[in-house]
Amino acid sequence: xxxxxxxxxxxxxxxxxxxxxMIVDAPGISAAAVPGQFLHLRCSDSTDPLLRRPVSxxxxxxxxxxxxxxxxxxxxxxALLAGKMPGEYLDVMGPLGKGFTLPLPGERVAVVGxxxxxxxxxxxxxxxxxxxxxxxxxxxxxxxxxxxxxxxxSVLHSPGLEVHTATDDGSAGYHGTVTALLESRIDSGxxxxxxxxxxxxxxxxRSLVRMAGSLGIPGQVSLEExxxxxxxxxxxxxxxxKDRSADGFLYKHACTDGPVFDMREVYxxx
Amino acid sequence: xxxxxxxxxxxxxMKNPVxxxxxxxxxxxxxxxxxxxxxxxxxxxxxxxxxARQGNPTPRIAETPSGMLNAIGLQNPGVDKFISEALPFLxxxxxxxxxxxxxxxxxxxHKLAGILDRAQGVGGIEVNISCPNVKKGGLQxxxxxDSAGEVIRAVRRATSLxxxxxxxxxxxxxxxVAEKVAEAGADALSxxxxxLGMAIDIKSRRPVLGNIMGGLSGPAVRPVAVRxxxxxxxxxxxxxxxxGGITCAEDALEFIMAGATAVAVGTANFVNPRATIDIxxxxxxxxxxxxxxxxxEIIGIAx
Ligand SMILES: Cc1cc2nc3c(=O)[nH]c(=O)nc-3n(C[C@H](O)[C@H](O)[C@H](O)COP(=O)(O)OP(=O)(O)OC[C@H]3O[C@@H](n4cnc5c(N)ncnc54)[C@H](O)[C@@H]3O)c2cc1C
Ligand SMILES: Cc1cc2nc3c(=O)[nH]c(=O)nc-3n(C[C@H](O)[C@H](O)[C@H](O)COP(=O)(O)O)c2cc1C
Ligand code: FES
Numbered sequence: 127x128x129x130x131x132x133x134x135x136x137x138x139x140x141x142x143x144x145x146x147x148m149i150v151d152a153p154g155i156s157a158a159a160v161p162g163q164f165l166h167l168r169c170s171d172s173t174d175p176l177l178r179r180p181v182s183x184x185x186x187x188x189x190x191x192x193x194x195x196x197x198x199x200x201x202x203x204x205a206l207l208a209g210k211m212p213g214e215y216l217d218v219m220g221p222l223g224k225g226f227t228l229p230l231p232g233e234r235v236a237v238v239g240x241x242x243x244x245x246x247x248x249x250x251x252x253x254x255x256x257x258x259x260x261x262x263x264x265x266x267x268x269x270x271x272x273x274x275x276x277x278x279x280s281v282l283h284s285p286g287l288e289v290h291t292a293t294d295d296g297s298a299g300y301h302g303t304v305t306a307l308l309e310s311r312i313d314s315g316x317x318x319x320x321x322x323x324x325x326x327x328x329x330x331x332r333s334l335v336r337m338a339g340s341l342g343i344p345g346q347v348s349l350e351e352x353x354x355x356x357x358x359x360x361x362x363x364x365x366x367x368k369d370r371s372a373d374g375f376l377y378k379h380a381c382t383d384g385p386v387f388d389m390r391e392v393y394x395x396x
Numbered sequence: 397x398x399x400x401x402x403x404x405x406x407x408x409x410m411k412n413p414v415x416x417x418x419x420x421x422x423x424x425x426x427x428x429x430x431x432x433x434x435x436x437x438x439x440x441x442x443x444x445x446x447x448a449r450q451g452n453p454t455p456r457i458a459e460t461p462s463g464m465l466n467a468i469g470l471q472n473p474g475v476d477k478f479i480s481e482a483l484p485f486l487x488x489x490x491x492x493x494x495x496x497x498x499x500x501x502x503x504x505x506h507k508l509a510g511i512l513d514r515a516q517g518v519g520g521i522e523v524n525i526s527c528p529n530v531k532k533g534g535l536q537x538x539x540x541x542d543s544a545g546e547v548i549r550a551v552r553r554a555t556s557l558x559x560x561x562x563x564x565x566x567x568x569x570x571x572x573v574a575e576k577v578a579e580a581g582a583d584a585l586s587x588x589x590x591x592l593g594m595a596i597d598i599k600s601r602r603p604v605l606g607n608i609m610g611g612l613s614g615p616a617v618r619p620v621a622v623r624x625x626x627x628x629x630x631x632x633x634x635x636x637x638x639x640g641g642i643t644c645a646e647d648a649l650e651f652i653m654a655g656a657t658a659v660a661v662g663t664a665n666f667v668n669p670r671a672t673i674d675i676x677x678x679x680x681x682x683x684x685x686x687x688x689x690x691x692x693e694i695i696g697i698a699x
Contacts, residue, residue, distance in 0.1 A: 173462040176463060176667060355422075355666045357669070360466070
């Protein structure tokens with residue numbers, strides 16, 4: 127079921143500089159959604175800007191019927207979103223796309239988010255905590271440019287959850303990229319992982335996929351591509367997926383085949 | 397009062413004048429999860445070629461003022477897979493299925509039309525001689541009236557299905573192309589395909605689209621499209637499927653009054669997945685309010 131109508135905004139406020147948390151009253155969406163899926167938002171009633179904007183489902187509160195989104199004010203569309211007041215209605219389409227698949231019982235899981243890519247992973251971590259323990263150990267790795275840009279992981283209350291942070295400028299946690307942090311944890315012995323889930327900027331995912339591949343750790347990544355329809359009709363959101371054809375890849379579509387793909391399937395030019 | 401919305405587009409009987417623009421509506425199931433496809437007057441599916449095409453590198457779209465550029469590059473699985481995998485789904489619906497075809501050569505178009513003529517459940521063929529996003533073929537045929545005529549003649553020879561020629565606005569005289577394809581045996585015309593355009597990312601100092609240039613669509617192109625329908629309606633006697641930036645019933649009425657027998661909704665589907673249904677309902681409401689018993693009464697009424 128894809129919902130497509132106006133939902134009431136309950137909250138839309140800045141959480142960390144340049145980022146906002148929006149909560150909409152959307153019981154159907156919060157009940158149906160799985161981690162990794164996204165919503166396609168119409169930022170204005172006018173024809174300019176024309177297209178919808180894809181934003182991941184950050185968290186859900188199923189008991190209250192709420193869907194959360196965490197977004198970075200990046201350009202015109204998200205600036206218009208930032209101007210919406212609680213009580214106003216927002217045209218939302220979703221939930222869309224294929225989400226993450228949960229790990230096998232007992233697997234040790236690393237969830238790795240870079241920048242705003244962390245947004246959908248909060249939902250994933252909460253689902254992992256709810257569905258998997260006591261058998262699964264979950265470590266959440268969060269990377270950002272600096273301390274002020276780290277989304278607060280304190281909302282995820284769970285004794286079993288380990289949170290590790292990395293910043294590019296060293297103002298909080300590990301000084302370096304979140305991929306390097308993960309690598310250092312794996313190198314340092316006991317903290318091995320059986321499965322990795324990740325979302326973040328393309329260069330980060332690329333190095334993470336390479337690292338996981340060389341270590342033989344399976345996992346999934348959520349990819350970003352410009353979207354038109356969000357439902358597989360326009361073929362805009364093409365992602366290169368490995369294939370035995372002459373090109374070595376074929377195009378799959380982030381909005382319907384993804385945005386979550388198996389790490390081993392993602393094609394990168396050498 | 398009951399109003400008649402049914403129209404006849406060159407032998408394709410549509411229960412209302414609203415269809416989808418090729419490439420904006422997939423093969424049906426994509427939007428079939430949101431709207432009832434049976435309400436559509438017809439469906440026009442994604443452009444199909446003889447063999448499979450990968451399409452262009454990304455980014456494939458760029459938003460522009462009240463519009464968008466696209467350079468998808470006709471990604472499609474090829475006509476055989478279309479027939480075996482996409483067409484069966486559409487046979488479950490009571491609506492004409494119009495297949496949009498593209499080729500590199502006149503021979504390609506001829507073969508495609510022959511293959512589709514033998515397939516079960518095809519209601520018509522829309523011949524894309526106006527795609528700006530592929531290296532060979534496409535626009536190259538559409539921009540020259542004689543080659544456009546040649547493509548349509550080849551398609552006409554291969555099929556008894558209704559043949560719709562899809563015209564490009566990227567020409568000096570769209571009426572001249574319309575006259576040639578009418579002579580060549582087209583049963584109907586559709587217009588407009590996208591306008592060739594481009595956008596530059598000033599931060600990276602590079603073109604935005606992976607393909608550099610792309611086709612402009614959406615509300616921004618509507619006046620150009622209405623003008624094209626107006627001119628062609630005067631030049632030839634064939635029914636016209638009008639499209640280009642239609643978002644609501646009022647927009648659709650502009651095309652019908654300019655001379656379109658039917659309209660297609662493209663880019664607007666991305667913004668409002670129920671656009672086609674809203675337009676059908678809106679047309680009926682307009683007719684009731686204005687005491688119009690038959691939609692055919694107002695085709696070309698602005699002329
Ligand atoms: C599946 C998916 C999930 C996403 N989830 C989130 C999220 O949870 N939080 C968040 O802050 N952002 C998320 N994004 C990125 C978000 O869609 C863009 O930041 C947003 O579209 C920018 O719009 P704008 O008008 O503000 O920027 P502009 O730069 O003005 O946008 C211009 C055009 O480019 C597109 N565009 C720009 N940046 C991106 C991008 N990174 N990805 C895809 N399209 C882009 C826009 O949609 C628009 O069509 C997600 C993207 C995808 C594909
Ligand atoms: C993403 C996209 C893909 C398209 N693909 C095709 C195609 O395969 N064949 C074709 O004839 N036209 C194609 N078109 C053109 C549309 O069918 C239509 O002519 C054009 O977009 C104008 O209508 P609109 O403004 O309502 O979108 C495409 C348009 C878009 C936006
Ligand atoms: S956004 Fe249209 S196919 Fe993915």
